[in-house]
Amino acid sequence: MARHASSSRARPSIYDVAVRAGVSHMTVSRVINGHTNIKESTREHVLRVIEELGYQPSSVARALASRQSRSVGVIVDAADHYGPKNTLLAIERAAREVGYTVAAFSLNGLGDGGIRDGIADLSSHGVDAMCMIAPRTSSLLAVTGAPLDVPTVVAGDVDDRPSMITVAVDQGHGASLVAEHLVGLGHRSILHLAGPLDWIDARARERSWRAEMQRRGLESRTLVGDWSSDFGYEVGARHPLDDVSAVFASNDQMALGLLHGLSTRGIRVPDDIAVVGYDDAPESRHLLPPLTTVRQDFDAVGKAALQAVLDAIEGRPVQARQRVLPELVVRASTVGSGSQAQRLAPARALEVEAPLESAI
CATH class of the missing domain: 1.10.260.40 (lambda repressor-like DNA-binding domains)
Structure with a gap:
């Protein structure tokens, strides 16, 4: 009673x-x-x-x-960076939609011991499966060497691990879109600001970019950065750019710093130099000028990763390598009024994102 x-x-x-x-x-x-x-x-x-x-x-x-917890454990390396953070959020959203919870463990540079601690911590919660967000080679190697007794999916562009279930944005395709766009506008002297090459995504973008330049008979010019706006600023403010007509930055943060640095030298974008970023971070459309960039569909990655996890739990066939195609968002940093690109290729028609309308 x-x-x-x-x-x-x-x-x-x-x-x-x-x-x-x-x-x-x-x-x-x-x-x-x-x-x-x-x-x-x-x-x-x-x-x-x-x-x-x-x-x-x-x-x-x-x-x-x-006898299932209806929970998925996620081990995430470099959770403070844009890609890993948004991949984690996307997996959490996808899990909620199907009644699953997510238990996350952030490595924060803990190395192999951190991976083992993370697996032990999540296993203690009785998770039904694991998802690894391992953006760096070091964290990927630690993940693949760890003992795992539940179905496991890696969210990352891992081409050289055929035995692993992987879901990721096709980074090479994104770099190809940028090459097609800039070369199509008439640019021939293009500088690539790569991310740290121990990052799997940065290496995939740089490798694809280099191949695209070679295929077109153009020089592949690359500076390796650290993802930060400060690095982009230093390039824009101090690096010799007299013979450069366009810059492809491997993330929007470096592109942001680059725009600032170029402005200190009176170099106009896109009139003197066109700039392309990567990520389509929310603030990229509000930069001056608004940034042409590659949009990654993290929601699609999260849903595909979670579906792969659920299929593995239920014993259904799982596609070992799943790739989500990114898209190029064209804004004024490459095709603004009076830009050098328009003077180089005035007849080429491009689909440009419309300016934001005021809500006031």
């Missing part, structure tokens, strides 16, 4: 449903989890009581009944 009385003040439990329906709590659990050895009249009666009480099964109750 005390249990039933308290239910009016708190969220109803599986025991409240059992008392009201006149059955055991195990029968309620079997109904919730779709067991077939339940009389149809009993099933309908229990479901009617569940609706009357407004009972919602907790994840813990479902886990006890199904």
Whole structure:
């Protein structure tokens, strides 16, 4: 009686449903989890009581009944950087949509020991599967060398690990889009600001960029940066750029610093030098000029990674290598009014993102 009385003040439990329906709590659990050895009249009666009480099964109750936690562990390296952070958020959104929770462990440069600690920590939560966001070669090697006893998916552009289930944005395709855009505008002397080459995505972009330049008979000119706006600023303010007509930065942060640095020398964008970034960070459309950049669909990556995890849990076939294609967003940093690119190739038609309209 005390249990039933308290239910009016708190969220109803599986025991409240059992008392009201006149059955055991195990029968309620079997109904919730779709067991077939339940009389149809009993099933309908229990479901009617569940609706009357407004009972919602907790994840813990479902886990006890199904021996699954309905949770996914995510180990993420460099969680403060744009790509890993947004990949984690996308996986969390996708998990919520299907009633799963995410337990995350951030490495923060902890190395191999951190990977082992992370796996142990998440395993203690009884996760059904693991997802690894391993953007650097060092973290990827640590992940692949770690003992894993649950289905595991790697969110990253890993071409040289055919035995692993991987889901990622096709970084090489993104760099190819930039090459096609800039060369199509008439640019022939293009500088690439690469990200740190121990980052898998930066290396994939640089490799594809170099191949695209060679295929077109153009020189591949590269400076290796550190992802930061400060690096971009130093290039824009001090690096010799007299013979450069365009710059492709491997992320929007370096492009942001580059625009600032160029302005200190009176170099106009895009009139004197065109600039392209990568990521399509929210602020990129508000830079002066608004930045042409490559948009990564992190939501698609998150959904694909989670689906791969669920398929692996259920024993369904899983495509080992899944790639999400990025898209080029063209703005005024390459095709602004009076730009050098327009003078070089005035007849080429380009689809340009329209300026934002004021909401005031």
